[in-house]
Amino acid sequence: MKEIPRVQELDPVLMNPKRFLIATLLYMLGPRQMAFLQKALKLKWGDLYTHLNKLEKEGYIKTVKLIxxxxxxxLVKLTEKGTLSYEKLLNNIGKIKEQLYDARG
Incomplete structure (x- = not known):
């Protein structure tokens, strides 16, 4: 039986639903403009800014001003740390999912 990841192993920054979706879009689609993220996620600008600020403060994303x-x-892009943290979170969620399926028989 595989060990279920402990709660401490689930990244608290990326476990926030809005930040998880921001990271998912950037992971899947690559760097995107803030306006794209705002429209795609249907977030208010202040809400988006708050979550981007938290992700940038933690080193998960980088914002670049373009003229x-x-x-x-x-432009918003995942950093290497952000990419690795996102992949680790997905891996840990996958382990939990496997354990749940195994437990159900």
Whole structure:
């Protein structure tokens, strides 16, 4: 029987549903503009900013200001730490899922 990950092994920053979805989009689609994330997740700007700020403070994402022909844009991308933390969280969730399926028979 495989060991179930302990609660401490589940990243508290990425376990927040909104931050998990932000990380998922960035992991799957690569760097995206803040406007894309706001529309895709249907978040208010203040809410998005709060979660991006937390992710950046923890070193999981990096924001880059760009000047474009259509005006300034903010690009958001996962850092190496963010990518590794996201993959570790998915792996730990997968272990929990396997244990639940095994327990059900």
């Amino acid at each position: 474009t022909a259509k005006g300034p844009k903010t």
